[in-house]
Amino acid sequence: MENSTNGLEVVYEKVPTLTDTLMHYCPGCSHGVVHRVIMEVIHEMGITEQTIGVAPVGCSVFAYNYMNIDMQEAAHGRATAAATGVKRVHPDKFVFTYQGDGDLAAIGTGETIHTVNRGENILMVFVNNGVYGMTGGQMAPTTLAGMKTTTSPFGRDVATMGSPLRITELIANLPGALYVTRQSVHSTAAVRKLKKAIQLSFEYQKLNQGTCFIEVVSNCPSGWKMTPVESNQWLVENMFPVYPPGDIKVPKPPAVNN
Numbered sequence: 001m002e003n004s005t006n007g008l009e010v011v012y013e014k015v016p017t018l019t020d021t022l023m024h025y026c027p028g029c030s031h032g033v034v035h036r037v038i039m040e041v042i043h044e045m046g047i048t049e050q051t052i053g054v055a056p057v058g059c060s061v062f063a064y065n066y067m068n069i070d071m072q073e074a075a076h077g078r079a080t081a082a083a084t085g086v087k088r089v090h091p092d093k094f095v096f097t098y099q100g101d102g103d104l105a106a107i108g109t110g111e112t113i114h115t116v117n118r119g120e121n122i123l124m125v126f127v128n129n130g131v132y133g134m135t136g137g138q139m140a141p142t143t144l145a146g147m148k149t150t151t152s153p154f155g156r157d158v159a160t161m162g163s164p165l166r167i168t169e170l171i172a173n174l175p176g177a178l179y180v181t182r183q184s185v186h187s188t189a190a191v192r193k194l195k196k197a198i199q200l201s202f203e204y205q206k207l208n209q210g211t212c213f214i215e216v217v218s219n220c221p222s223g224w225k226m227t228p229v230e231s232n233q234w235l236v237e238n239m240f241p242v243y244p245p246g247d248i249k250v251p252k253p254p255a256v257n258n
Contacts, residue, residue, distance in 0.1 A: 015036075015039050015040050015043040016043060016048075016068060017039035017040075017042050017043040017048055017067065017068050017069055018035065018036065018039045018066055018067065018068055019065065019066055019067070019068045021065050021066055023035075023066060024062065025059070025062075026220075026221055026222040027221065027228060028219065028221040028227070028228020028229075028231060028232075029059075029133075029218075029219070029220070029221065029222075030127065030129070030184075030185050030186075030216065030218035030219055031059055031060070031127065031218070032066075033185040033191060034098075034125070034127060034185060034194070034216055034218070035063065035066050035067060037185070037191060037194055037195045037198060038067070038096070038098070038125065038198055039067060039068070039069075040195065041195060041198045041199050041202065042069060042094075042202075044199075045199065045202060047094050047202065048068075048069055050092070050093055050094055051069050051070070051093065051094040051095075051096070052069070052070045052071070052072060052086050052090065052093050052094070052095050052096075053067055053069060053070070053071045053072070053095075053096055053097070053098060054071070054072045054073075054074050054079045054080075054082050054083040054086065054095070054096070054097045054098070055071060055072075055073060055074065055079065055097070055098045055099075056073070056074040056075065056076055056077060056078060056079040056097075056099055056103050056108070057075070057076035057077075057103060058076070058099070058100040058102055058103045058132075058133070058134050059100055059127075059133050059134045060098045060099055060100050060103065060127065061073070061134075063098045072086060074097075076103060076107050076108070077103050077104070077106070077107035077108025077109075077110075077111060078108060078111055079097040079098075079099050079103065079104075079108065079111070080097055080099075080104075080108065080111045080112055080115035080120070080122070080124060081111045081115070082097075083095050083096070083097045083115075083120070083122045083124075084115055084118075084120045084122070087120060087121055087122050091121070091208075094123075094202050094205055095121075095122045095123070095205075096122060096123035096124070096125060096201075097122065097123070097124050097125065098125045098127070099124065099125065099126055099127070100126075100127050100128075100129070100133065100134075101126070101127070101128045101129065101130065101131075101140050101141065101142040102131075102132040102133075102134075102135075102140045102141075104124070104126050104167070105126075105128075105140070105141045105142055105165050105167045106140060106141050109141075109167070112124070112167065112171070113170070113171075113174070115211065116171050116174045116176050116177050116211045116213065117174045117175070117176050118176055119175070119176025119177075119178070119209075119210040119211055120176070120211055121205055121208045121209075121210070121211070122205070122211060122212070123198075123201040123202065123205060123211075123212045123213075123214065124211065124212070124213045124214070125198075125214050125216065126167075126168070126213065126214065126215045126216065127216045127218050128142050128215055128216065128217055128218060128243065129142075129217075129218040129219060129220035129223065130142050130143050130144060130147065130164075130220070130224075130239065131143060131149055131220050131223040131224070132223075133220045133222070133223045136150050136223075137149055137150045137220070137222070137223035137224075137225075138150050138151040139151045139152040139156060139161065141164070141165040141167070142164055142165055142167075142243075143156050143164060144156065144164055144238060144239070144242055145158050145163060145164060147238075149223075164242055166242070166243065167215075168180060168182055168213065168215040168243075168248060169248065171211075171213050172213075172248045172249040176210050176211055177210060177211055177213060177249055178204055178207075178209050178210030178211060178212055178249075178251055179200065179201060179204050179210075179212040179213070179249060179250060179251060180212075180213045180247075180248040180249040180250075181197050181213075181214055181215070181246070181247045181248060181249075181250070182214075182215040182216075182217060182243060182244065182245050182246060182247075182248060183197050183214060183215070183216055183217070183245055184216060184217045184218070184235070184240075184245055185216060185218070186217075186219065186232045186235055186236065187232075190245070193245075194214070194216060197214050198214065200212075201214060204251070209251070215243070217235065217239050217240065217243045217245065218235075219231035219232055219234070219235050
């Protein structure tokens with residue numbers, strides 16, 4: 001919405017679906033951007049009162065401080081199990097989870113796989129920055145081969161530590177997965193693509209035909225020991241070759257209400 005204040009054009013306003021709480025995230029962290037995009041979509045679609053979010057442990061645990069909608073906290077890795085219960089009790093609500101890689105792809109792998117395999121009618125937002133950001137930058141299932149972390153100081157050794165887990169590709173192979181995509185927020189164009197993917201996911205949820213899954217390839221300036229600018233460049237050069245952005249599984253587009 002465009003208006004003016006003291007003769008100046010307003011090009012940015014905080015949506016009411018975000019609280020007034022100042023975000024605590026590290027400078028340059030992608031979480032705040034992803035929060036903003038999700039809340040923009042919910043506000044613009046007019047589904048604020050019909051949406052319930054579930055956030056577990058990790059950096060995502062603070063989402064309910066910033067998202068001005070009904071939120072439910074879940075135990076570490078159990079967000080999709082909690083969201084399944086919420087959606088089954090309230091099938092008319094829009095339900096989503098907001099999870100990090102240490103949560104969704106590690107302790108919550110079982111819940112993740114079985115939720116999608118059942119085709120639960122929810123949206124799963126998966127923020128992948130390749131490390132355990134909250135607890136000190138330890139190696140995660142998504143840590144790249146050769147990538148240094150506090151628990152792999154010489155780099156991830158595939159021979160002893162395994163390969164990076166590309167869980168989004170695994171998810172796409174499950175029959176219950178309706179829409180699976182990988183996006184990012186490292187640039188303005190990328191933010192716009194993520195916003196479109198989130199809107200599509202909520203539209204798909206109206207069809208009750210399966211699970212929507214969005215991976216957001218993210219930076220972690222603190223965990224990676226880089227400046228925000230350096231981390232975004234490193235993401236493009238190193239994360240994208242392993243986790244390439246783009247749609248992986250797309251059904252027929254739903255009719256979008258204008």
